[in-house]
Amino acid sequence: MDFFILYDGSTEWKNLRPITLTRPISEIRLGILTIRERWEKYLGGKALVLTKPYLSKKYGMEKNPITVKNVFKNILLINSSFVPNNEELIPIIYKLKKDEAIFFKEKMVAVRRSHYRYRIDTPHMKKYNKIYHINQVVYIQYPWDIFLKNEIVLKQDFSFLTKGKNSFSLFGNNNLIFKEKIFLEEDIIAENIVLNAKLGPIYLERGVQIMEGSMIRGPVAICQKSTLNMGTKVYGSTTIGPFCKVGGEIINSVIFSYSNKAHDGFLGNSILGEWCNLGAGTNISNLRNDYSKVTVWNYEKKDFFPIDVQFFGLIMGDYSKSSINTQFNTATIVGINANIFGYGFPPRYIPSFTLGGIQERKVISFKKVCETADRMMNRRNVSFSISDKDILEYLYNSMYE
Known part of the structure; x- marks a missing residue:
């Protein structure tokens, strides 16, 4: 075809x-x-x-x-x-x-x-x-289908991509449990880590670096040239996209390309888009204290509505960021290019291109949006392209003109 x-x-x-x-x-x-x-x-x-x-x-x-x-x-x-x-x-x-x-x-x-x-x-x-x-x-x-169905798709992908292929070896002092369910591409760098595939497969793409003390329990996929910092704990049904830097504790989450959760803090039942950054100590609640099902922001109705999901953390659009020690409540939706900081829990819906937290939010100027995106992408040797700018400009004008 x-x-x-x-x-x-x-x-x-x-x-x-x-x-x-x-x-x-x-x-x-x-x-x-x-x-x-x-x-x-x-x-x-x-x-x-x-x-x-x-x-x-x-x-x-x-x-x-x-x-x-x-x-x-x-x-x-x-x-x-x-x-x-x-x-x-x-x-x-x-x-x-x-x-x-x-x-x-x-x-x-x-x-x-x-x-x-x-x-x-x-x-x-x-x-x-x-x-x-x-x-x-x-x-x-819906966005939450991504983390709800990630385990099913990850296991299917593992079987499809590894059929008839041989895994590379992992050198160094590492502990691999259920090695037959672990597949490694070339150039993996790891020392003193634990890979446990008893509950599901683990797939590491080429160029992945896993620092000392990190533990991964499948099913998990770590994509091309991503880095796990020291002592990272990754639980099942998690995908870390290409060129990401992660640390702390992660469970049942999908992180798209070039996003960072590089420090301690908990991320569960969540989606991070591309070019996102969670500041040190950022934590996400993925379960209400009363154990009830969640309500989620609806862009069409411009209101929250109930869904049949109990564990739900954060869904964050591209280019958005949180400051150090940010605390996100259960089932928070963050638009694109939001910059979140301040005391207390931010609102459970944060519009795109806004700056601040619970006490005050302002719209970021489009000039500042482009400057920040250009600076951030240049750090990874990626160009902030004209098409990237045009997409953001269209969205910005649609929301704030």
């Missing part, structure tokens, strides 16, 4: 904010890979991304030199919110013919069209020559 389209369902994209404010759904990481990377590996082709216009310059079809008319004939279109697996979904996708579709309940998973159409996320079953129904698939509808 040469090309296929991953498209953002409009309902799912809205529900997945703040994570999707700065990316299409296909760039969400869970398990070991992003959703796009996973589809490309399973189907052996190149994914073209159909997303919001303001995200398209960086992520969408505009960056691909292939024209629509040359590619989009007899094209496969896939809803990015669905995560592929080998058991049921992939074999059906390979046998799809023109105007045949796959549904999970009432939601379209994939369709093969004779030509490209933009309006593909409003399914009507009578429009298709044949409908396939699948019974089980990982479906990402």
Whole structure:
């Protein structure tokens, strides 16, 4: 398969904010890979991304030199919110013919069209020559689905990525428990650490550095060139994305690329976007004192609403940061580019591009937003690109013009 389209369902994209404010759904990481990377590996082709216009310059079809008319004939279109697996979904996708579709309940998973159409996320079953129904698939509808379903996807990824491959050896004085469930890529640096895969697999990508006294209990994935500082404790169902620096205690959380939680403090049942930083001593509550289910901020209703989840920590959008000793309450939602500091618990919803905490919040100037992002990314030898700036400017103007 040469090309296929991953498209953002409009309902799912809205529900997945703040994570999707700065990316299409296909760039969400869970398990070991992003959703796009996973589809490309399973189907052996190149994914073209159909997303919001303001995200398209960086992520969408505009960056691909292939024209629509040359590619989009007899094209496969896939809803990015669905995560592929080998058991049921992939074999059906390979046998799809023109105007045949796959549904999970009432939601379209994939369709093969004779030509490209933009309006593909409003399914009507009578429009298709044949409908396939699948019974089980990982479906990402809300941000908390990322950490709720991370263990399932991580285990699937581990089996898929390690099949027929040999793990590299880990040299030094280290303790590996259930070694057969531990897979190491090349150039891992570790000394006096514990890897315990009894409860689930552990996958370490190339260039990972794990400092002395660190302990990892699977299922866990540590991605390319990330660093675990001394004495880090990582519990199961956790993914640390590429180029991150982490420390302290982490459980059932997903940290996207280039984000830091480098110091002591607890992070549980949480999502950190890219380029986030938690200051030293930042702690996140992931359980209410009365053990009840949580309420979560809804961007559409602009209010909190109840969900059927008990353990829920923090969801933080890209570029946001907390100062030292920040204490986040259970089920806190932080937008993009927020700078959080001050005494007491911050509010459980913190808007994008705001500065402060419970006592006072101000809107950060867009000039300051760009200066901080440029400075932060340069420290990692990454350029703050024009497309990055354009995305932030669009969001900033949408919220504060």
